[in-house]
Amino acid sequence: MNYLDTSNELLEFIENSPSMFHSIETIKKYLKTAGFEYLPEGKKWTLAKGGKYYTTRNNTSVIAFKVGKELSDYHFQMTAAHSDSPTYKIKSVAELDGAGEYVKLNVEAYGGMIDNTWFDRPLSVAGRVLVKEGNSLVNKLLYIDKDILLIPNVAIHFNRTVNDGYKYNRAVDLCPLFSAGAVKKGEFDAMIAKEIGVDAKDIFGKDLFLVNRQKGIVWGYENEFVSSPKLDDLQCAFVSLKAFLNAENDKAVNVYCCFDNEEVGSNTKQGAMSTFLKDTLKRININLGKTEDEYYQAVAGSFLVSCDNAHAVHPNHPEETDTSNGSYMNKGIVIKESANQKYTTDAFSRSVFTHLCQQAGVPVQTFANRSDKIGGSTLGNLSNTQVSVNAVDIGLPQLAMHSSYETAGSKDTMYAIEVLEKYFGTNIKISESEQVIFE
Template sequence: METTQMQYEKATEDLCTFIENSPSCYHAVANAASMLERAGFCELRESEQWKVEAGGKYFVLRNGSALIAFSVPDKHYGGFNIISNHSDSPTFKIKEHAEIQVENHYTTLNVEGYGGMLCAPWFDRPLSIAGRVLVREGKKVVTKLLYFDRDVLNIVNLAIHMNRQANKEGAGYRIQKDMLPIFSDGEKDATLSRMIAEELGVGEKDILGTDLFLVNRMKGSIWGDKRQFYSAPKIDDLQCAYASLRAIAEGENPHRVLVSAIFDNEEVGSGTKQGALSDFLCNVLLRINDACGRTAEERFILQSNSFMVSADNGHAIHPNYPDKGDPTNRPYLNGGVLIKSAANQKYTTDAVSEAVFKEILERAEIPCQIFTNHSDVPGGSTLGNLSGQQFSVNTVDIGMPQLAMHSPYETGGVKDTLQLIMAMAAFYKTAISETGRGEYEIN
């Protein structure tokens, strides 16, 4: 049955709602946990003993910003089908003791960069603050999510009259000088800690720590002469995270454990306890095997019959800069799932994983495109080659094409979210096994 424009738009609108309700990585993972609970998944804790049953669906959190969900069809499963993605996006982190008084008439907030963001689009738009706050409650230290659901800040541009070269030369933005948001009119009692305490209903002295970030307040929007495009914050990588959650919530495979891993800190290298370089995924998979009574020898066999999809978006050809793309591989919005490869192994795709995933997509009648970087314009890395250092399996790097990556307001194609959900669902239904030297069975 042919997919309709209404179905594409519905999936896009649902994604935009998920993004709107996920102003920080902590909110994104909390929303993911709620989605999974509604789908019948039960929470496990790393600090407790696990009881995993055939037919069970589970998820585990780490740091409040990373999550791994899995479903076990039978204790005699033949391997793992894994999708990995990440919860974080480039933004600005608010420093401790953030208030800066300027001539007794303004209060700005001291911020630092998180990830490789485009600075220019952050100017002159409504911003707010979101993240987590650690609060003393008696003898406990409790985490509380914080989001000021109103316009609070603005990073204000310098007028063209005072910077005549602004439109003629590339601007070199200095975060410590140019990117500090206006918070108040200089009143001495206008402090962020007071505002936080009032919002959460706690005492100022009970606030022990914060991880707070600037948030773009613009909502997602579908646009174009025939509503072909959409724009929203955090498409990279909440589109992939949302699609993997949808796919695992609805997915079934009698021969494979289905896994969705949402890591944090991809934008700053993944080298944290909740990042793709950590032991989080490896530990979860080992604990599943142990809880299901699999031997050490069986673990190695299961690993060899496992497959990972590393899902992180890639670049579409830009209409104003077509020369920035590869001359022969030309991905476009609404053109299908990207299969990403790079000779420097920043992406893990090789001929084997590409062939396997192409076959899955072709059987499901889902279009695909090839993404490679322009040879003189090196791109970034992603999750697959990092998590593979802890749990090495055949891995393909995929994503959806988008424009304005790492802007606070990115752009994608309206067809793309539903096509990605369908692609991930098709992968979860598939059993992939190496049956000989260089031969693979795909069922």
């Protein structure tokens, strides 16, 4: 595939992933097509050399792994991305009265989004619904594939200071308009029930989120940009998945992780700080007939690539970026580093990944925040609280991170797949963070 075909597949992947529940369902379809066997956490596992498996937690996080056919150098080579993006969650009692016959929805922020990018856009609802069926509660995915909501701006005639730095109140300004009278208060659950084919009285719980319905596009006179909702971090979830599926490593265990809740701190049962990764690796170890000591030996020789998008230098505000550690779209993979350890990268892990980029023929860039700015953390340093391994933080350069519609370079998706395929396909032998042999 060329980079434009890859960008279009990325956009299809994102369109099929309107919520974190749908993101995992989309990933599972890729895995099932590739012949992976599902291993529920609550069931006994049976593994074999050369086997391909995956497990999930909460239906919003997934870990897939390939067991090497030889497994002569037992360790784990892992990537981690995340399934969630900043949006607004709909509260359990969803409807709000408005003036006249208006019906609005009651929402609260999930993550740190740019509020004003959600105004005047077609929106819908996606997530999961828990429904009673006989003596059981069952999980049903919901995505209303229709423009049903919008958050309207106040006309400038009524808010003449809006362009002077207006501060939005999320409890007032960010309430989506649901109806002007055609739908009455109390009918939101009826709509949900109709969409999933159940009675409203049988709905016992909902995790529903707003979805920006604006289509993703490849654009620019030379097709150099890709713009879409949720590039952070579904772009990295996509590239690491494609590379994981394409590569083979007979000597080690390749592991693909996509965690939920990164945007709200990862400190949940299915987040990067949870026991999900540790539990999965230990079960792999047990089911391969390895001892506990062999597990610790394997972890000591393992490596993690934490994949979460990076900030590109902004065309209108280059001053926001460090003068010598900025990255640009279509110029290659970004290695992210921070002295305060918000990122896991150090000289050792940077060297390992830079070598892989050179071997793959992929350009590599550096990102660090300006020294007077505090950046956010990501997956690597959080997952390392449970499974401590050598790790590097990378990403693809993008603009408008945490906007409802983000922009990246159309070539970088292919670059990431190429280097991560090289990573998964290379046996990396680590000796005490002092020596690395690439086989």
